[in-house]
Amino acid sequence: MAFELETAEHPEKLRRVAIEPISRVEGHGKVTLLLDEDNHVKQARLHIVEFRGFEKFVQGRPYWEIPVMVQRLCGICPVSHHLAASKALDQIVGATHVSPTAEKIRRLMHYGQILQSHALHFFHLASPDLLFGFDSDVAKRNIVGVAADYPDLARQGILLRKYGQEVIRVTAGKRVHGTGSVPGGVNKHLTREERDALLKEAYQIIGWSRDAVHLVKRLFEQNLELYNEFGSFPAHTLNLIRADGAMDLYHGGLRARTMDGKTLFDHLDYNHYWDHVFEQVKPWSYMKFPYFRDLGPAEGWYRVGPLTRVSQCDFIPTPLADRERQDFIAFDAGHAAAATLGTHWARMIEMLHSAEMIKDLLHDDDVLAGDLVTTGERQGRGVGVIEAPRGTLIHHYRVDEHDQVIRANLIVSTTHNNQAMNESIRAVARKYLDGRELTEGLLNHIEVAIRAFDPCLSCATHALGKMPLRLELIDAEGRQIDRMVRAGDGTCSC
Amino acid sequence: MSKLRVATTSLAGCFGCHTSFLDIDERLFDLLKLVEFDRTPLTDIKHCGPCDIGIVEGGICNAENVAVLREFRNNCKVLIAIGSCAVTGGLPAQRNHLDLGDCLSEVYLTEPGTSHGLIPNDPELPLPLDKVHPIHEVVKVDYFIPGCPPSGDAIWKFLTDLIAGRTPTLGHGLIKYD
Numbered sequence: 001m002a003f004e005l006e007t008a009e010h011p012e013k014l015r016r017v018a019i020e021p022i023s024r025v026e027g028h029g030k031v032t033l034l035l036d037e038d039n040h041v042k043q044a045r046l047h048i049v050e051f052r053g054f055e056k057f058v059q060g061r062p063y064w065e066i067p068v069m070v071q072r073l074c075g076i077c078p079v080s081h082h083l084a085a086s087k088a089l090d091q092i093v094g095a096t097h098v099s100p101t102a103e104k105i106r107r108l109m110h111y112g113q114i115l116q117s118h119a120l121h122f123f124h125l126a127s128p129d130l131l132f133g134f135d136s137d138v139a140k141r142n143i144v145g146v147a148a149d150y151p152d153l154a155r156q157g158i159l160l161r162k163y164g165q166e167v168i169r170v171t172a173g174k175r176v177h178g179t180g181s182v183p184g185g186v187n188k189h190l191t192r193e194e195r196d197a198l199l200k201e202a203y204q205i206i207g208w209s210r211d212a213v214h215l216v217k218r219l220f221e222q223n224l225e226l227y228n229e230f231g232s233f234p235a236h237t238l239n240l241i242r243a244d245g246a247m248d249l250y251h252g253g254l255r256a257r258t259m260d261g262k263t264l265f266d267h268l269d270y271n272h273y274w275d276h277v278f279e280q281v282k283p284w285s286y287m288k289f290p291y292f293r294d295l296g297p298a299e300g301w302y303r304v305g306p307l308t309r310v311s312q313c314d315f316i317p318t319p320l321a322d323r324e325r326q327d328f329i330a331f332d333a334g335h336a337a338a339a340t341l342g343t344h345w346a347r348m349i350e351m352l353h354s355a356e357m358i359k360d361l362l363h364d365d366d367v368l369a370g371d372l373v374t375t376g377e378r379q380g381r382g383v384g385v386i387e388a389p390r391g392t393l394i395h396h397y398r399v400d401e402h403d404q405v406i407r408a409n410l411i412v413s414t415t416h417n418n419q420a421m422n423e424s425i426r427a428v429a430r431k432y433l434d435g436r437e438l439t440e441g442l443l444n445h446i447e448v449a450i451r452a453f454d455p456c457l458s459c460a461t462h463a464l465g466k467m468p469l470r471l472e473l474i475d476a477e478g479r480q481i482d483r484m485v486r487a488g489d490g491t492c493s494c
Numbered sequence: 495m496s497k498l499r500v501a502t503t504s505l506a507g508c509f510g511c512h513t514s515f516l517d518i519d520e521r522l523f524d525l526l527k528l529v530e531f532d533r534t535p536l537t538d539i540k541h542c543g544p545c546d547i548g549i550v551e552g553g554i555c556n557a558e559n560v561a562v563l564r565e566f567r568n569n570c571k572v573l574i575a576i577g578s579c580a581v582t583g584g585l586p587a588q589r590n591h592l593d594l595g596d597c598l599s600e601v602y603l604t605e606p607g608t609s610h611g612l613i614p615n616d617p618e619l620p621l622p623l624d625k626v627h628p629i630h631e632v633v634k635v636d637y638f639i640p641g642c643p644p645s646g647d648a649i650w651k652f653l654t655d656l657i658a659g660r661t662p663t664l665g666h667g668l669i670k671y672d
């Protein structure tokens with residue numbers, strides 16, 4: 001099985017160019033390009049370079065520790081892991097339905113998370129490319145440059161993010177790595193003061209979110225051809241969907257469609273995800289390559305995230321965001337809704353949706369009082385799925401009779417997008433880099449494509465390699481403190 | 495007055511400490527009057543140049559982390575370890591009592607749903623260390639800020655003290671070890 005530009009025929013004869021580290025993304029990754037003497041791109045790969053092995057070291061831990069442990073996979077979307085794990089553990093403790101209070105507080109936490117993460121990504125990380133140009137001055141191409149030239153916009157971005165973080169703080173107990181969600185429910189209500197303080201600002205936040213949607217729309221209008229085409233490619237899709245077809249970022253069934261709109265499955269109970277989603281390993285990345293089993297690894301890769309969710313739902317259940325969705329879908333005969341850079345537009349629509357949901361939930365007195373935790377008949381296995389800011393997130397645990405986790409499987413959003421991101425950088429490499437002298441600005445084009453996915457490379461880190469190698473780690477005083485030998489069969493000794 | 499130059503990086507961490515740094519919210523604008531950024535995840539500078547302050551999140555888990563950390567130490571007058579991972583190894587160090595080979599084969603060979611199992615072996619992948627180490631085991635560290643992560647307020651207090659030439663102190667309520 002071969003994807004175009006994945007593997008060059010004679011890599012040894014080619015020149016290597018690396019983009020390392022990929023910047024203005026979250027986590028650790030790099031891109032390598034192999035070029036011939038005429039600068040034709042022969043190979044382009046996005047590598048995930050770090051190993052962490054969470055699945056292994058949560059084994060043996062008591063299950064109630066899991067929601068606070070696994071969120072340390074990612075400090076930008078910790079709430080997503082916190083909640084996906086909690087939802088899986090709801091099943092373990094037999095809480096088939098958590099209380100209305102618990103569900104609403106968790107939703108509030110989740111929408112706070114989507115809001116802050118989308119704001120961070122758009123304003124702090126991606127907007128410099130879009131506002132200044134993909135090959136603009138590297139010294140200016142960052143949030144500091146945005147703050148200098150567009151002070152109001154930078155301020156709004158910072159305050160939008162702050163608001164999301166405050167929603168997280170009052171629901172989870174702290175802004176990063178809180179403890180609010182527990183197996184079977186949550187551990188605190190909101191106080192009336194907390195609720196009122198957030199409500200006071202909610203309408204301003206909705207207004208700014210809508211402005212952000214319109215800003216991306218204007219960027220599309222100004223650069224229509226570039227924005228439609230840049231790094232774009234057809235892809236199958238996967239997302240959660242509510243029973244009535246509405247966008248639901250917290251709960252639902254799985255919807256999968258092919259690139260020509262055929263339904264592969266719909267409203268699928270996510271407990272059965274593993275009948276449909278398999279993962280392939282490739283030697284050059286620690287991140288696996290998931291695919292739909294029915295289509296096989298060559299054809300079955302797919303895309304998740306804001307663009308998928310906004311274009312594949314039947315409607316968005318809040319009025320302002322739904323109006324923007326309709327506008328987006330209809331724009332330029334649907335081209336923007338199929339474009340890689342359309343992800344930014346979709347992301348801002350989701351930010352608006354989250355702001356509207358937060359406002360509605362804050363108006364609901366269930367968040368102030370009501371049952372916190374529910375339990376039922378203890379089970380041995382639980383699956384939790386949620387739409388994290390970057391896409392579908394799957395947590396799956398088995399727990400033994402001593403309450404210890406014996407097995408864990410996590411498929412994070414960025415992993416689902418692995419092949420899609422590789423396709424995107426190859427599209428950019430073919431169109432913009434091939435045959436040209438590579439400059440910093442041209443290389444940034446590759447990163448612009450990656451950034452559209454808002455990848456969380458930190459979430460996506462798994463495991464080690466195979467060449468015989470030896471490494472010694474020397475401390476500040478020159479003493480050897482670690483020594484690693486990797487044998488040719490992939491085993492390690494030290 | 496010329497601005498102080500600050501670099502930050504995330505090694506084997508989760509970016510939560512950087513997230514917390516951004517939790518200084520609007521105070522970022524005040525900070526930008528006093529400092530300019532060199533390499534950070536927010537800029538496109540790929541290698542750290544000469545800096546006044548270097549802030550490191552995360553411990554070290556592979557050869558690349560070691561190289562970046564040494565580059566930071568060589569270039570930064572003051573080096574700060576921020577968060578549990580940098581200070582003690584943190585959560586990623588939970589793997590220290592496990593055999594790395596077992597972890598790998600579990601994740602890449604035997605996990606259900608994994609097809610075409612193999613262990614990634616490309617030279618582009620940096621060699622992982624057998625153990626995750628706190629950064630002071632490899633370079634000299636000037637300051638440690640505990641917490642997982644330390645709060646935005648703690649980071650703000652620490653940096654403003656340091657920039658103003660005071661000895662940084664985190665009073666009651668700002669020092670946390672979670």
Ligand code: SF4
Nearest residue numbers: 507508510577578579
């Ligand atoms: S100390 Fe905590 S917040 Fe900081 S990088 Fe480590 S796990 Fe993340």
